[in-house]
Amino acid sequence: MAVLEVTDAKVRIGDTEILHAADLAVDPGQLVAVVGPNGAGKSTLARAAAGLQKLAGGSVRWYGEDISRLRGRRLARLRAFIPQRPRVPEGIVVREAVLIGRSPHLRPLERLGRGDRHAAEVAMERAGVMEFADRRLTTLSGGELQRVQIAIGLAQEAPVLMADEPTSALDLGATSAMARLLRGLADDGLAVVLVLHDLALAAAIADEVVVISQGRSVASGPPGEVLHADRLREVWHVGADLEMDGTGRTALHVRWLEDGRPVSDAGAAPGARSAPQR
Amino acid sequence: MPAAAATERPAPELPLAPRVSVRRVLVVAGIVVALVAAVCASLALGSVKVPLDQVVDAMFGWLTGDQARGVDREIILQLRLPRTVTAIAVGASLGVAGALLQGSLGNPLASPDVVGVTGGAAFGAMLVILLSPGHVALLPLSALVFGMVAALLVLMISWTGTNRGGVGRLILSGIAIGAIFTAATSMLMALHPSRAPSAVMWLAGSLQTEGWPTIRSVAPYLAVGLVLAFCLMRPLNRLALGDEVAASLGTSPRLVRLVAIVAAAILASGSAALAGLLGFLGIVVPHAVRLLGGTSNNTFVVPVSALAGATLLTAGDVVARTLKAPLELPVGPMMVAIGVPLFLWLLRRAV
Amino acid sequence: MAGVTVRMPFVRRAAALRALVLAALSVAIAAAALAAAAPARAEAPERVVALTPFTANILAQLGVTPVAVAEPAATEEKLSPRLRGAQRLAMSHPNGPNLEQLVALRPDAVFSSPVWRAGTPKIQNLGIRVYDSLDPQRLGTVPIGIKKIAKIVGREAQGVALANRVQREYRAASAGIRKHPRVLLVLGLAQYTLAMLGNSWGGDIIEAAGGELVTKNIKPIGRTSEGAVVGNLSNEAVVRMNPDVIIVVPHGAADEVPAIARYYRNFAPWRKTKAARTGRIYVPTDDLLLQATSDPASLIRKVRREYLKN
Numbered sequence: 001m002a003v004l005e006v007t008d009a010k011v012r013i014g015d016t017e018i019l020h021a022a023d024l025a026v027d028p029g030q031l032v033a034v035v036g037p038n039g040a041g042k043s044t045l046a047r048a049a050a051g052l053q054k055l056a057g058g059s060v061r062w063y064g065e066d067i068s069r070l071r072g073r074r075l076a077r078l079r080a081f082i083p084q085r086p087r088v089p090e091g092i093v094v095r096e097a098v099l100i101g102r103s104p105h106l107r108p109l110e111r112l113g114r115g116d117r118h119a120a121e122v123a124m125e126r127a128g129v130m131e132f133a134d135r136r137l138t139t140l141s142g143g144e145l146q147r148v149q150i151a152i153g154l155a156q157e158a159p160v161l162m163a164d165e166p167t168s169a170l171d172l173g174a175t176s177a178m179a180r181l182l183r184g185l186a187d188d189g190l191a192v193v194l195v196l197h198d199l200a201l202a203a204a205i206a207d208e209v210v211v212i213s214q215g216r217s218v219a220s221g222p223p224g225e226v227l228h229a230d231r232l233r234e235v236w237h238v239g240a241d242l243e244m245d246g247t248g249r250t251a252l253h254v255r256w257l258e259d260g261r262p263v264s265d266a267g268a269a270p271g272a273r274s275a276p277q278r
Numbered sequence: 279m280p281a282a283a284a285t286e287r288p289a290p291e292l293p294l295a296p297r298v299s300v301r302r303v304l305v306v307a308g309i310v311v312a313l314v315a316a317v318c319a320s321l322a323l324g325s326v327k328v329p330l331d332q333v334v335d336a337m338f339g340w341l342t343g344d345q346a347r348g349v350d351r352e353i354i355l356q357l358r359l360p361r362t363v364t365a366i367a368v369g370a371s372l373g374v375a376g377a378l379l380q381g382s383l384g385n386p387l388a389s390p391d392v393v394g395v396t397g398g399a400a401f402g403a404m405l406v407i408l409l410s411p412g413h414v415a416l417l418p419l420s421a422l423v424f425g426m427v428a429a430l431l432v433l434m435i436s437w438t439g440t441n442r443g444g445v446g447r448l449i450l451s452g453i454a455i456g457a458i459f460t461a462a463t464s465m466l467m468a469l470h471p472s473r474a475p476s477a478v479m480w481l482a483g484s485l486q487t488e489g490w491p492t493i494r495s496v497a498p499y500l501a502v503g504l505v506l507a508f509c510l511m512r513p514l515n516r517l518a519l520g521d522e523v524a525a526s527l528g529t530s531p532r533l534v535r536l537v538a539i540v541a542a543a544i545l546a547s548g549s550a551a552l553a554g555l556l557g558f559l560g561i562v563v564p565h566a567v568r569l570l571g572g573t574s575n576n577t578f579v580v581p582v583s584a585l586a587g588a589t590l591l592t593a594g595d596v597v598a599r600t601l602k603a604p605l606e607l608p609v610g611p612m613m614v615a616i617g618v619p620l621f622l623w624l625l626r627r628a629v
Numbered sequence: 630m631a632g633v634t635v636r637m638p639f640v641r642r643a644a645a646l647r648a649l650v651l652a653a654l655s656v657a658i659a660a661a662a663l664a665a666a667a668p669a670r671a672e673a674p675e676r677v678v679a680l681t682p683f684t685a686n687i688l689a690q691l692g693v694t695p696v697a698v699a700e701p702a703a704t705e706e707k708l709s710p711r712l713r714g715a716q717r718l719a720m721s722h723p724n725g726p727n728l729e730q731l732v733a734l735r736p737d738a739v740f741s742s743p744v745w746r747a748g749t750p751k752i753q754n755l756g757i758r759v760y761d762s763l764d765p766q767r768l769g770t771v772p773i774g775i776k777k778i779a780k781i782v783g784r785e786a787q788g789v790a791l792a793n794r795v796q797r798e799y800r801a802a803s804a805g806i807r808k809h810p811r812v813l814l815v816l817g818l819a820q821y822t823l824a825m826l827g828n829s830w831g832g833d834i835i836e837a838a839g840g841e842l843v844t845k846n847i848k849p850i851g852r853t854s855e856g857a858v859v860g861n862l863s864n865e866a867v868v869r870m871n872p873d874v875i876i877v878v879p880h881g882a883a884d885e886v887p888a889i890a891r892y893y894r895n896f897a898p899w900r901k902t903k904a905a906r907t908g909r910i911y912v913p914t915d916d917l918l919l920q921a922t923s924d925p926a927s928l929i930r931k932v933r934r935e936y937l938k939n
Contacts, residue, residue, distance in 0.1 A: 050526065052525050071528075072528040072529070072530075074528075075528060076527050076528030079526075080526055081523075081525075081526035083522035083526075086519060086520045086522065086523050087384070087518070087521075089518040089519060089574060090574050091568055091573050091574025091575070092573070092575060093573075096515075096575055097519065100512075100515050100516055100519060100527070101527065103512060103516060103527050103529075104528050106512075108509065109509065149523075152519070156526075324863070324865050325866050326865045326869045348901070349868060349869060349871070349901070352901045353869065356898070356901075357864055357865050357868065357898060358865070406819075407818075407819050410885065410888075411817075411818075411819065411885055411889060412885030412886075412888025412889045412892065413888060414819050414820060414889075415892060417820070471723070472722075473880070475880075476818030476819045476821065479818065479861070480819060484821070486820055486821055486863075487820060488820060488896065488898060489897045489898055490897070599863060599865075602850050603863070603866070604863050604865070604866030605847065605849075605850055605861055605862060605863070606861045606862070606863045607850070607861075
């Protein structure tokens with residue numbers, strides 16, 4: 001049974017329908033990348049799947065159970081969600097922040113136990129933040145902070161980790177470190193769902209890629225199959241090819257200066273969008 | 279490459295007992311010592327001289343078998359003791375209220391003033407003082423009720439419309455409601471200028487109460503507020519990581535904020551009912567505690583703010599009662615005189 | 630004019646003449662201005678307005694009828710029957726009377742008080758003389774105040790006689806005092822104990838009535854300005870002083886006296902004092918113990934009769 005199954009999700013914010021028919025499924029040990037242009041609804045889909053956004057239609061099931069029946073700490077023990085730009089509080093050190101991640105396992109006034117501290121240490125090791133465990137969050141670099149967020153998520157000891165654009169603000173080296181970490185987590189058995197901008201990165205680390213365009217999921221499957229040139233043109237309006245050599249080395253070759261809109265649009269007025277061909 | 283190394287390193291052994299920060303322990307110990315000293319001073323010193331042996335006899339006469347003289351007993355047990363208890367209760371409540379609001383609104387300038395509670399409580403007190411001075415016994419109740427009404431109005435306004443329960447909306451509604459009540463209070467004072475002096479006295483803040491009857495009637499509310507605050511410490515920590523991370527951890531950020539504001543409103547209204555307006559405590563004490571302890575962790579800041587607030591107010595009250603004895607000075611300025619130099623010193627040494 | 634030699638050339642003569650004329654004009658104008666600005670000769674004002682009950686009643690007793698008097702507050706001294714015909718002016722903080730009404734009366738002088746001092750400059754700008762420091766602050770200065778008022782309205786002789794009579798009367802009211810109870814005189818404001826100190830009107834009246842003011846030797850905080858003769862007294866001190874009688878004057882709250890009386894009689898911090906235990910906590914229905922009255926003798930007798938019982 002899929003750990004997470006999203007079927008036909010609809011989300012409305014205000015008067016706008018952001019998602020109208022989105023699907024997503026994740027199995028343990030699988031790393032799924034949700035990709036798509038800005039405003040397509042990928043973050044919304046991830047948040048709806050995580051239970052942070054109300055659905056206007058469709059269903060989200062965790063281990064077969066509908067999300068509306070999963071509340072609070074129960075859901076928190078099933079999934080950890082790492083938002084795109086989390087708040088960085090003053091006066092808190094890394095170790096304290098990671099310990100806060102243990103709260104789904106603590107009853108309201110229960111004190112932290114040895115088990116909790118151990119889980120936090122393990123999480124910090126795994127995310128590679130032990131060396132600055134006693135430093136304040138406000139003194140960390142972007143890459144270090146992002147790893148701490150992963151550590152907090154790992155401290156939840158949930159089988160599913162969801163992250164919204166964890167690498168968008170990171171430099172090359174930090175992105176590479178994050179890529180190794182996330183792939184390693186999936187290899188260790190976690191189910192990982194990532195919302196990503198970087199298609200080459202997605203191709204390198206994801207087992208499955210889900211493409212969201214204009215509020216619906218238009219494709220899902222292994223990156224090599226899904227992210228072909230026609231799709232890149234249809235969805236991203238870009239002339240590009242994805243090169244994968246199977247060793248984790250990927251490259252996106254982009255004809256940057258080309259007007260990449262689908263062929264039928266080439267003669268149409270700029271900004272107009274028509275149904276993509278094929 | 280830390281991440282790669284992490285997968286190769288063996289899992290750490292079970293760690294030792296919780297790492298206790300020496301600094302935090304020292305801070306707490308220091309504040310407790312100061313509090314005990316302030317309480318002793320508050321009982322031993324005051325507007326009239328009571329010999330120390332009489333103080334001890336009054337407090338512990340049932341232990342030693344000695345009985346203090348009637349007048350001294352009355353002074354210690356019916357005037358100084360309830361007053362000390364009131365100072366501790368109000369100081370702790372205001373310190374905690376400030377910590378709760380700063381933690382839940384994520385804003386270092388948050389205080390009960392900002393959610394309109396202080397304005398409402400002042401209005402409630404003025405209603406009694408200026409409109410029906412004969413019913414002065416109702417003053418604490420009126421301040422309490424109107425403080426809560428103001429907070430409820432703020433919550434109602436900010437929980438509707440777009441971005442309901444958001445911090446910006448809360449602060450704006452708080453400012454608006456506070457302004458309305460402040461304006462109403464000014465109107466009342468303008469309409470009854472002959473009674474304005476007592477209004478001014480109340481506004482300056484004073485721990486002169488009727489003694490046990492007053493503290494007894496307000497204490498239950500303060501207790502409720504403190505219990506709520508105690509339960510909110512960890513949820514506030516989660517809120518500090520951001521609304522979305524808090525939600526990921528299974529906490530409802532709006533609910534935590536709501537309860538925190540309600541608790542702060544109860545504590546601030548109750549304190550105003552007892553002692554008038556002492557805004558300084560709510561803003562400055564949590565900051566001072568953070569600077570002293572070097573942390574913003576609410577499991578440290580909330581309880582220690584209670585201790586520090588109690589200490590500061592008790593010490594201020596001792597000064598207010600003894601400086602120009604047998605006349606009394608308002609406690610607000612005395613507390614500021616003690617607290618501001620300390621705070622400035624802390625700021626300069628901020629780590 | 631100083632001599633101008635005829636032998637000067639024509640042009641220079643004209644210029645010199647002009648200068649001299651200008652100089653003469655300046656001197657004349659200066660002289661006129663000086664004359665106008667000279668303090669008005671003590672010409673007794675005909676039309677006077679009295680804004681305090683004290684001055685109104687004193688004027689009435691001096692045989693002067695003011696064209697208008699302030700409407701007294703419910704708790705203030707009552708106006709003499711002789712003033713029945715005088716127009717009443719409504720008073721409002723902080724300036725006092727309505728200025729248009731005041732001007733319409735064309736007064737020559739206005740007797741005001743520190744309470745309405747904010748309005749003094751405004752009245753003076755209308756060209757009307759204002760005397761706002763004449764209300765006495767102590768018992769001993771009542772005769773002095775009477776004489777000053779009398780002098781202004783040109784009834785000096787009557788003033789001296791009246792002052793002496795008032796003084797004789799209030800001294801007589803202090804005769805035959807049998808007991809000297811310890812008295813605490815308080816301005817009742819919420820739960821604060823604003824005690825009247827030794828150098829106050831109320832304190833003087835209590836002492837004249839034979840009471841021993843427990844706060845006699847307490848110095849007020851800050852400087853003693855007019856009216857600042859109260860101190861926020863700690864209840865610890867009240868218990869220690871243990872007064873026999875406590876008098877609470879409810880400032881500006883005459884309509885609430887019964888409720889206020891109940892409150893102070895059951896005021897917990899005072900419960901162990903002799904005054905509370907013997908039921909001798911009194912709440913007068915007027916403010917006469919707060920500010921000077923024109924008949925201190927009857928006030929002293931009232932205090933003796935009703936409160937001190939001596």
